Amino acid sequence: MQSRLALLQALIVLLVAGLVVQFWNLQVVRARHFREQAENNRSRLVTLAAPRGALVDRNGKLLVGNRPSFSVLLVPEHAENLDRVVERLASALGMGEASIRERLARRQPYRPVVIKNDATLADIAVLDARRREIPEVSVEVVPLRSYPLANAAAHALGRVGEITERQLQLAEYKSLPPGALVGQAGLESRYNRELMGKDGYRRVVVNSRGLEVQEAAREPPQDGPNLTLSIDASLQAAMEAAFEGRSGSAVALDPVTGEILAMTSTPAYDPNQFTTGIDPALWASLASDPDTPLMNRVIQGSYAPGSTFKVIAATAALEEGVITPETSFYCPGQLNVYNTTFRCHPGGHGVVDLRRAIAVSCNVYFYQVGIRLEIARLAKWAKLMGLGAPTGVDLPAEASGLMPSAEWKLRVLKAPWYAGETVSVAIGQGQVSATPIQMARVAAFVANGGRLVRPHFARQATAPQPAPLVRPETIAAVKEGMRRVVAEGTGFRARLTEVEVCGKTGSAQVVTHARLAAAPSVHELQPHGWFICFAPADRPRIALAVLVEHGRSGGESAAPVARKILAHYFGLERGQPAPANGLVDSADAED
């Protein structure tokens, strides 16, 4: 028995020794690992979202700001029974359990998962009442983007949304976590980095029920700096109102600096709907809407410039010396060249010089100009005046438009250029296309004495004025033509009593003359109406392009819109209605 007792004593010593070895292993060998795990257990990292910088207009008026919102968060690791928490959260917030699980599936270890963004006060009240049942759930106040202007200037200001999988791969968005809100369109996207600021954090000690016990560390967020834009909110509002619900777009520039004073594209959308992740059904309806509300027509809509192109043709012809301002042509109402009949106003304009040709928008005059210039020189000047390339405006995804040339046609269409095509291009039809912002820049070019400015929103140190690209005499002649457009020509509906406006009307054909003649009242077949202008004539302060989709002629549809915008800009809103002037009324149809 004594030996068996000794055996038992040996056994207990062995067992205790084994335990000591295991404790040595846990507490000395692997202590660091477990200390880290204990740290993870007890501390929770709370991100303090830095509010994005606000966007303000040139007078300091708020265009895009932030509003406080509630986010409902959960650290799954802190839930003792995750299924039960999900169940209770679903009932408290009126969400599906599946959508909560979907969000939890994308979690990172020990990082809080956003269960619901922009929770309502009712949600918060319910969570507060059930606090003891689901203490793992926390509520944070997070700044959310708000767009007080709603639809107004929506395309220019842009919108924010959750960072996409693709963006996460890009260097530009490096170090941003999934779920971060970034600019997804417009200026929000273009100046995303600048606006974002730097998130701060709080490291808090939490107990096993997830309740905060104390704060261990804090790094305050650094707000994103505000960005002052060149937009004039009041002018923007007038521009929105001037469209009265019609589809189209407009942009107003300071012709000397290139600062954009207002920009609108209709129909628009409300960017507030995107801030917390847009409802899929709403997104689908926006994306598939035939009126393309998501498209910024000002920089993404390419239209035939129509007769507004005559400003370019005139400038090119004068600079190349193929005509002088006094050169006159006889307009019988059409021109037969290259075995084709090119049409003008029925009945013709008679003998017209350059200024008169611009004023009444005589096609025959510019057919003659096109024939003498030929496509190479016409294309050269069009490009010098900004066509066929993005203007470089500080917005993403700008379209180039197209200025065709013989080389372009050979390269892309594998066909030779026909001289007859030049005739069409000279009046802005055929292959040539331009965006409204490019045409606004053309107006600014003339207004600014032949200097090409870069349109932009972000106010910056004044760039040195570029050298004029054309002679002053050329500008003087073109400007005089444009003055007469409004004073006595096709653009009379833009006339103001106290400020002299220079402009040019245009219409962009959507279908051939023959098809339109067959169905003259179908809205979708009507040409788009253009009007580009600047004012006042002597010292221009504003350049403007207006495009009214299917507005028939620019004089009829776009010029009145331009007039309202200009009237507001010059403080003349209470002035008389546009003067009725029958003089050139008949020119409307064919400007």
Add this chain to the structure above:
Amino acid sequence: MLGLSAGIDRRLVYNLDWVLLGTSLLLSLLGAAMVYSATQAGSTPGLYVKQLTLVGVGVVAMALAAAIDYRRLADRAVLLYVMSVLALVYVLRFAPVIAGTRRWIVIAGFQLQPSELVKLAAAVFAAKIFSEYRQESLGLREVALPGAAIGLLALLIAREPDLGSAACLVPLFLAIAFLAGLRMRAVLGLAAAMLLAAGLAWPFLKDYQKTRIYTFLDPSLDPRGAGYNKIQSQIAVGSGGLVGRGFGKGSQAQLGYLPARHTDFVFSVLAEELGFVGVFVTLALYLLVVWRMLETARLARDRLGAFLVAGISAVFAFQLVYNVGMVAGLVPVKGFPLPLMSYGGSSVVASLMGIGLVLSVRMRRFAN
């Protein structure tokens, strides 16, 4: 109540094992301190006072047990056994369901866990039976009767259900049978039979019991569920490091990540706050207790005393090793208190009472 004389003469006091007594009390006080640390931040910060009171009650029970002549006690082994069975049957039939089990009798507001006292009665009973055998070596036939008797107690306890306490009777019985001269072949045979029984019992285990075994094998299966206790305990132990995070400063214990931190996992709190050094010292004290008990068995004047002490120390050692092994993540989580340290009246009182019986044996080694 059993009609025993409890006289103490000076010679008996002279032979008191002061080392065992002192070490046991030290561990009890250390336990109360850890209960204090584990509960001070919670909703029941006064629990350590209750624990200290219970230690006091335990000391009285220990004194009574030491004063009783264990041979007189053994004379009433059959009576003790019958009372045990009755108490367990009573618990099964009439005790209130607490946390899904029937383990406690409530008397005047106190919860009493009969299984704790049954362990002592079982030790007395088994010691008495085996001390009656005169032969030097025993076969399976001789152990069958006491085995069945102890097995019945184990079965009744297991039905509560309280598998942990029931399992304690296995080492108790094996230790006594082993000392009584059970042949090594029989020892191995018994071990094999028990493994087989465990295998057969598997289909009868409750789901939560199976889950515990699965998640013990792979805690990451369910980090927030059944694996939670093991993971949190290991984190507590490991983060304690060499010297611990300081008394009352363990984040796992103080922030509530450790489950059952003042009862079954009180040793985790000790490991976290006092570190490896504290663990080493505490385990050394426990080893000293068991060692002194087994020394008492060696010194006992008769086989009865030796067997009684062996049975009590086997239960003590088994609970110690299992509980500390559980804290260290070595064995599946089971509801075992750590003798002397875990919060819980019946456990503390019964542990001290058992030590009282051991003291009784040692005190009377020269008596006639």
